[in-house]
Amino acid sequence: MRSPHLERARLQGLKPVLQLRSRILSVIREWFSRQDFIEVETPVRLPTPALELHIDAEPSGSAFLRTSPELHMKRLLAAGYDRIFQIGPCFRKGERGDRHNPEYTMLEWYRASADYTDIMADTESLLRQFEILNLKSDIPRLTVEELFLKHAGWNPVEAYDAERFEHDLVSKVEPALPRDTPAFVMDYPTPAAALSRRKPGRDTVAERFELYINGVEIANAFSELTDPVEQRQRFETWAHERKALGAPVYPLDEDFLAALELGMPPSGGIALGIDRLVMVLAGAKSLDEVMAFRERD
């Protein structure tokens, strides 16, 4: 066991950053309140987690802890809730590093009759509330194509290679992102669409963006995929690929798919990591500096 004196000193040293974290959460809730959003709460323990290729869920008895509140929030959207947000814990098995913790706090918000550009506008307006970012001009919108052509010398939209894409993203593109302003990285190759819709009129690109601050990935957003047939196909493809990787395969969330079949309005949505946002706003290098308690090995 660690010395209780060292542990107490560590917690005392965190006070300024925990105060900042509390202020950030207040600012976020005030902003959503002014925009007429409803704060919602959806289950943390789920019969089946949202199926994604590279996200593993933490089992909890016969159920799972949520990896994101996404599918439940979309059921609310489909039921006519047109502006909703949620702040709450999410869990991802095995994710531990300077920028990852197996348990973390996620902010998600969704807008009906909207797409990812409306979510960019929301994000920009929300970030303007944080004076420390000193956001004077618009946040630059950089496409994956232009970034890769410039910094990695190839176009992943024309010929996608997942391993090469992820490697070059981390080692060539992210280090070249602006440091004096946040940036939107947008229009991902369709194979990296996740749960976003394909761009109308351009099938090879998906309407997905990521927010970066100081080169750190802070949020991921979509023009949401609302087509139940394509949604089911993507789930099935990931299930198949997960099986090939030897990863656990989760049953499809049929309640969510049934809601999509009944109809969901065109929507935009985003998931933003609160702990990482606090980290960049505090000028910290690791989540260790902004989370009071982290699971130890």
Add this chain to the structure above:
Amino acid sequence: MAADYTASDFRKGLRVEVDGVPYVITEFNFVKPGKGAAIYTCRLKSLIDGNTYVRNFRSNDTLKKPDLEERTMRYSHKETDHFIFMDENFEQFTLLDKVLGDNQYFLFEDCEVRVLYHNGQAVDITLPTFIDKVVLETEPGARGNTATNTLKPAKINGDFEIMVPLFINQGDTIKIDTRTGEYADRVLKK
């Protein structure tokens, strides 16, 4: 044949083998680009020459478990940049300070250590989990001010410092956890 480690086993302090050379992972980080697959970034320190390099691994990558033999020995003394250990037959083995890292500051005369061997060569040591050290130098603790700054540096070996609570005084004996290099407790005088 030693078993392999997969990327999810990687952590700080794990000893592994690459191209026949034993290494210890001294830094470990987990990176996940967007919705992509995990990348594990490790800094590996050679247990032969103490040099380090950074290498990335994917989930399905494996590393060999090094074949290490262990023997109990005693620390004898230091000569310029290397440390001398001796077994019960007074046979000597040496280890470079670069390989020992911070562990070198926790050694004391006659300290019993477990020395690890790789192909007959001494490559690393495991110290007792807790060791006692006398505080050589530290500022007097400020009384009454326990709300903030409740730790202060204390010299325990030459200029090597660790953080201790304010009530620790010069001349006190403290217990150190050698796994983390942190202060663990105060040793009360009998």
